Amino acid sequence: MVEIRKDYFTERLSVILPDRGLKPGQVIPSKPEKCNFCAGNEEMTPPADLVLVKRGDTLLKQTDSEGDIIKNWSVRIFPAKNPVVTPSAPPSYGEPPHYSEPAVGYHYVLVASPKHDQPFSKIDIEQWTNILASLQDKVRWLYSQKGVSYVLVFVNSEKEGTPTSVHPSIQIVTTPRVPPAVEEEADTVQASLNDLGICPMCQVVGTETGGPRQILATDFFIAFAPWVSTHPFEFWIYPKRHMTSILKLSQKEMMDLALMLRSTLGGMSKALDSQTFTMVFHSSSEKKTTKQIHWHIEIYPKKTHWGGLELGGGIYTSDVSPEGAAQVLGAASRKELAQLVGIR
Ligand SMILES: [Zn+2]
Numbered sequence: 001m002v003e004i005r006k007d008y009f010t011e012r013l014s015v016i017l018p019d020r021g022l023k024p025g026q027v028i029p030s031k032p033e034k035c036n037f038c039a040g041n042e043e044m045t046p047p048a049d050l051v052l053v054k055r056g057d058t059l060l061k062q063t064d065s066e067g068d069i070i071k072n073w074s075v076r077i078f079p080a081k082n083p084v085v086t087p088s089a090p091p092s093y094g095e096p097p098h099y100s101e102p103a104v105g106y107h108y109v110l111v112a113s114p115k116h117d118q119p120f121s122k123i124d125i126e127q128w129t130n131i132l133a134s135l136q137d138k139v140r141w142l143y144s145q146k147g148v149s150y151v152l153v154f155v156n157s158e159k160e161g162t163p164t165s166v167h168p169s170i171q172i173v174t175t176p177r178v179p180p181a182v183e184e185e186a187d188t189v190q191a192s193l194n195d196l197g198i199c200p201m202c203q204v205v206g207t208e209t210g211g212p213r214q215i216l217a218t219d220f221f222i223a224f225a226p227w228v229s230t231h232p233f234e235f236w237i238y239p240k241r242h243m244t245s246i247l248k249l250s251q252k253e254m255m256d257l258a259l260m261l262r263s264t265l266g267g268m269s270k271a272l273d274s275q276t277f278t279m280v281f282h283s284s285s286e287k288k289t290t291k292q293i294h295w296h297i298e299i300y301p302k303k304t305h306w307g308g309l310e311l312g313g314g315i316y317t318s319d320v321s322p323e324g325a326a327q328v329l330g331a332a333s334r335k336e337l338a339q340l341v342g343i344r
């Protein structure tokens with residue numbers, strides 16, 4: 001079964017993944033000895049659609065073809081081995097209250113570095129810029145495909161339940177409808193734009209700039225701990241100007257975002273002594289009929305156990321205030337930034 005189910009009456013969605021033929025009590029075998037994302041193991045993945053290669057001072061965009069796998073790459077993007085959605089899901093629909101639709105879409109993996117032991121917090125600014133440029137390219141292409149309503153971009157820096165390091169990678173998943181978390185933001189932003197001509201997210205950027213929750217500001221971006229954090233040390237990165245999508249980033253802004261990501265993730269990993277985080281990109285859908293948001297990145301450094309208040313009430317408890325988190329992350333991120341700018 002590969003389907004998307006919608007809740008009886010709320011907008012909540014779930015994806016039912018194909019079962020892997022496991023019998024009760026059987027566990028999924030532990031990870032293979034070889035990492036299929038590592039340089040040299042390209043044959044272990046499907047051929048890559050986009051391979052960024054550096055030749056001298058120039059960057060080339062190439063594609064793997066049958067029998068010709070490109071080596072010495074900087075970034076690789078290929079279809080996921082265990083996709084959450086698939087271009088060929090069976091066309092079966094369910095009627096409410098058991099609404100379901102085929103989980104049609106594309107699931108790609110962007111391998112962010114040829115090196116296994118290079119966490120995101122240590123990837124340099126040039127490589128971060130390459131990652132963002134490749135991402136922009138793939139997202140643009142995906143929006144030109146039929147049946148794609150949204151392109152969700154995220155990082156899970158560790159595999160559930162495994163303490164071993166994972167190869168730095170970004171997941172790119174398209175969905176046939178806009179995810180509820182983005183839709184909720186878009187409803188609010190669009191209502192304010194229609195009624196008042198003001199983007200509430202631009203107002204938030206203004207309010208948090210220079211305040212007790214600011215973590216770092218660069219030329220074009222600001223990082224801050226949100227007023228309501230669902231996880232301890234959660235922080236958001238917003239472009240200072242109103243911008244609806246990562247597709248609108250200029251080269252200059254992309255380099256600045258690379259500096260922001262490197263500084264805050266570097267600061268976070270040192271301050272919290274951890275490489276674990278979840279990162280999501282929230283952009284407006286590029287499909288013409290949809291509402292817009294002010295695009296941004298949300299980072300969740302620490303997972304917490306959600307109890308009754310959170311699961312049952314939608315009320316989040318935290319033993320770290322956003323202001324306290326901003327102090328800790330701010331000091332560490334500013335130190336990273338100073339070092340990076342110093343050595344450039
Ligand atoms: Zn690896």
Ligand SMILES: [Zn+2]
Pocket residue numbers: 199200201202203241242243293294
């Ligand atoms: Zn805005």
